[in-house]
Amino acid sequence: MDLLGSIMKSMEKPPTIDTKEKIKQKKAQEAYLKQQNKEKARIVQFREETEKKVTKFAQDDLQTRFKFPPLDQVLRNIVREIAEDAGMLAYSFGEEEVDRYIIVFKKDSLPCEDELNALRNGQEWNEDIAKRLVAQREQEKIEELLDEQKRMLQKRTNQDKPKYNYKEKYQHLVGMEAAEQAARKTETNKTYGFVPSENKKDLRSIEQTLADIREKKRMKLETESAKNQSE
Known part of the structure; x- marks a missing residue:
């Protein structure tokens, strides 16, 4: 057989898988299926228990709300579905993957917006x-x-x-x-009889003043005498 024929013959054979690898893959698949079945059983059980709790809560006239412990998102969705089917409302509070929980409220006793905000912020109410x-x-x-x-x-x-x-x-x-x-x-108002101080000053002496007065009288007498003679 030539070299080309031997190569073609080896390529026609399917690749072999180790037996240990096959066993490992099988076990992994079985574990996955087992985990899935366990999760399904957990969900079914939780649903049944939740339905009983919600039904009992709905029949209790003294209770207006029912608080569940912290749950993952899948279980919270189940609670919400059951509550809606029972004619109630459910709200989630808390931090996701830490302490996220859910409360079911009867529709005739719904919380006010202030209480919802307080619960969402983790505050007391x-x-x-x-x-x-x-x-x-x-x-x-x-x-x-x-x-x-x-x-x-x-x-x-x-x-x-x-x-x-x-x-x-x-x-x-x-x-x-x-x-x-x-x-x-x-300003001095002259219309009311006030005379400026400059006009009030008389620089003549007393003797000169008296002489001036006598001279005025003499001139007046001479004038009157001349007038009488002419008449």
Whole structure:
């Protein structure tokens, strides 16, 4: 047989698989199937138990909610399906893969939005907290109303104000008028009989003044005498 024939003959043979590898693969497949069956059995059992719990909860008039322990997403979905079938609502809270849990609520006793937010944030919730939040919201509404009234009052006040400040616009004229008024007040008013101090000064002596008076009388007498003679 030539070399080419021997090569072709070896290629026609299928590749051989080690017996140990076959056993290993078989065991892995069996373990996978076993795990799947175990998971299915766990889910079936959980569903049956959950249906009993939800049915009992629905028949209890004293309870308004039922809290489940932390569950994975698959089991939480089962709880949610059963709750919806029973006419209830279910909400999940907590951190995923840490402490995520679910609570089933009856529709006639659903939580308010404040309680849901508190539970989602991992905060405590009770009647005292609910009353405090209601009082806080009422106070906020009052403050908001007062702020709105204040804004409206300020708006009306601004509308009543003139657009232009005429005093500032004509400030230079007002200043000039005030200055003139001040000058008129300090200036001597002659119409009321006041004589400037310069006119009040008489530089003549007493003797000269008396001589001037006698001279005026003499001239007056001479004038009257000349007038009588001519008549």
